[in-house]
Amino acid sequence: MNYEISEKEFTLNIDLHQRLTLLAKEGDLEVADTKQVRANLEKTLAVLADTPYLKFGLEAVPGFNGLASLMVAVEVVADISPSICLSVETSTRVFGKILTQWGTPAIKEKMLPPLLAGKLIGALALSEESMNVENAPLTAGGAVNGDTAEISGKKQYVINAPVADWFAVAGVAEGKSAVFLVKAGTPGLTVGPRKNTPGFQGAAIADITLENCAIPADQILMIPDGQNMLQTLRMWENQVLIGASLGLMKTAFDGARNHAKTHRSGGKPVIAFQEVGFKLSDMLTLFQTSQLFAFRTAWTTENVPADAESLTLCAKVFCSESAEQVAGEAMRILGGAGYETGNPVERASRCVKFLQIAGTSTEIARVKIGDAALGLRN
Ligand SMILES: Cc1cc2nc3c(=O)[nH]c(=O)nc-3n(C[C@H](O)[C@H](O)[C@H](O)COP(=O)(O)OP(=O)(O)OC[C@H]3O[C@@H](n4cnc5c(N)ncnc54)[C@H](O)[C@@H]3O)c2cc1C
Structure with a gap:
C-alpha cells in the first residue's frame, strides 16, 4: 500500500479541478430544473470521459491505481458539485459495476462503451418501501416467458430516475436474485414526480x-449462487458515499479556513481566536484521517476482497459521521454567514445529512x- 499521490493522479486532479470549475462558472451545477440537470450531467460526463476518471473501478487504467485513484479524484468532483458527484458515481460506479460484475459479454459489449464515453446515464432501483435495507427479500420481479420477461414492482428514491437512460432494477427472477436492465421509456415503466x-x-x-413491464430476457442479469446481491450493491453505494464525504469535508474545511482568515471580529481575524484554531485543527484531523481510511478501503477492496466489507463499513461510518461534524x-466558524443559504459551507451541511442514511446506514x-x-x- 502506498498512500503517495502519484504525479499522474496529481495532474488529473488539477485538470479536473480546472475544467469542472469552468463548467460550474458557465452554469449552476446544483440547479434543480430537471432538463438542466440532464444537460449538466451530459456536459460533465463529456469532460470526465476525456480523462481516465470514468474507468476507475471498472477497467484497469495504466499508471493509475483503480479505486484508490478514484478516491483521490472524486474529492475534487464532490467539492465542486456534490450533486454531479452523486449522479455520476451512481451511474458509473454502481450501475457500471453491475454491468462489469454481472453483465453477459453481449450486455457488456452493448452498454459499457457508451457508459465509459459518458453517453449513457444509469440508475440503481433497489430500495422498496418498508424493506429492511440489507436483508429483506425484494418484491420486484417477474416471470420469464421464452424470450421476454414481465417485471412489476415499486422502487423508491432512485437517483437519476428522471434523467436516466437505463435502470438497473434489483429483484427476483425464478426465485433467485437478479438485476433487470430496463430502458427508459419502456412501456409499463413510470417515473414519479421529482x-x-x-x-x-x-x-x-x-x-x-x-407494471407488467416487458423486457427481453437477455436484459436479466442473474446473480451467481453464493453471491449476496443486496450486500454487494450496498458496498458499492457505500464506496460512493465515502468519496462524497471527502469532497464535502473539503468544501466545509476550505470555506471555514478562508472565512477565519479573512473575516474580522473584535478587531482581528477570527482565526486569531484560539478556539477557532482548535476547531480548524480538529476538522483537518478528521478530514485527513478520512482520506487515509478511504484510500486504504479502496486499496483493500481491489487487493484483499475478503477484508473489504468490514473495512468499508467502518470507513463509511467514520467518513460520513466526520463529514457531518466537519x-x-x-457553519459555526462562519457565524451568521454560515446560516445564510447559498454559500458552499451551508450547502455542504445540508448534503452531509444524507451520507449516514444512505447505503448501509x-x-x-x-x-x-x-x-x-x-x-x-467477515
Ligand atoms: C436522497 C436519497 C437518494 C437515494 N437514492 C437511492 C437510489 O439511487 N437507489 C435506491 O435504491 N435507493 C436510494 N435511496 C434509498 C435509501 O437507500 C434508503 O432511504 C435507505 O436505504 C434507508 O431506507 P428507509 O428510508 O426505508 O429507512 P428504514 O429502513 O425504515 O430505516 C429507518 C431507521 O431505522 C434504522 N434501521 C433500519 N433497519 C435497522 C437494523 N436492522 N438495525 C439497526 N437500525 C436499523 C435505520 O438506520 C434508520 O435510522 C435514496 C434515499 C435518499 C433519501
Whole structure:
C-alpha cells in the first residue's frame, strides 16, 4: 500500500479541478430544473470521459491505481458539485459495476462503451418501501416467458430516475436474485414526480413503478449462487458515499479556513481566536484521517476482497459521521454567514445529512461491524 499521490493522479486532479470549475462558472451545477440537470450531467460526463476518471473501478487504467485513484479524484468532483458527484458515481460506479460484475459479454459489449464515453446515464432501483435495507427479500420481479420477461414492482428514491437512460432494477427472477436492465421509456415503466430534498438539489431523484413491464430476457442479469446481491450493491453505494464525504469535508474545511482568515471580529481575524484554531485543527484531523481510511478501503477492496466489507463499513461510518461534524463546525466558524443559504459551507451541511442514511446506514453498519468483531461475519 502506498498512500503517495502519484504525479499522474496529481495532474488529473488539477485538470479536473480546472475544467469542472469552468463548467460550474458557465452554469449552476446544483440547479434543480430537471432538463438542466440532464444537460449538466451530459456536459460533465463529456469532460470526465476525456480523462481516465470514468474507468476507475471498472477497467484497469495504466499508471493509475483503480479505486484508490478514484478516491483521490472524486474529492475534487464532490467539492465542486456534490450533486454531479452523486449522479455520476451512481451511474458509473454502481450501475457500471453491475454491468462489469454481472453483465453477459453481449450486455457488456452493448452498454459499457457508451457508459465509459459518458453517453449513457444509469440508475440503481433497489430500495422498496418498508424493506429492511440489507436483508429483506425484494418484491420486484417477474416471470420469464421464452424470450421476454414481465417485471412489476415499486422502487423508491432512485437517483437519476428522471434523467436516466437505463435502470438497473434489483429483484427476483425464478426465485433467485437478479438485476433487470430496463430502458427508459419502456412501456409499463413510470417515473414519479421529482423528490424535493434539502441537499443534493442538482441530482434528480424519484420513485419508479413497473407494471407488467416487458423486457427481453437477455436484459436479466442473474446473480451467481453464493453471491449476496443486496450486500454487494450496498458496498458499492457505500464506496460512493465515502468519496462524497471527502469532497464535502473539503468544501466545509476550505470555506471555514478562508472565512477565519479573512473575516474580522473584535478587531482581528477570527482565526486569531484560539478556539477557532482548535476547531480548524480538529476538522483537518478528521478530514485527513478520512482520506487515509478511504484510500486504504479502496486499496483493500481491489487487493484483499475478503477484508473489504468490514473495512468499508467502518470507513463509511467514520467518513460520513466526520463529514457531518466537519460541516457543523464550519457553519459555526462562519457565524451568521454560515446560516445564510447559498454559500458552499451551508450547502455542504445540508448534503452531509444524507451520507449516514444512505447505503448501509450508520445504525445498521454498527450492528454489522459488531457482528464481524464477534466473528459472526467477515
Ligand atoms: C436522497 C436519497 C437518494 C437515494 N437514492 C437511492 C437510489 O439511487 N437507489 C435506491 O435504491 N435507493 C436510494 N435511496 C434509498 C435509501 O437507500 C434508503 O432511504 C435507505 O436505504 C434507508 O431506507 P428507509 O428510508 O426505508 O429507512 P428504514 O429502513 O425504515 O430505516 C429507518 C431507521 O431505522 C434504522 N434501521 C433500519 N433497519 C435497522 C437494523 N436492522 N438495525 C439497526 N437500525 C436499523 C435505520 O438506520 C434508520 O435510522 C435514496 C434515499 C435518499 C433519501
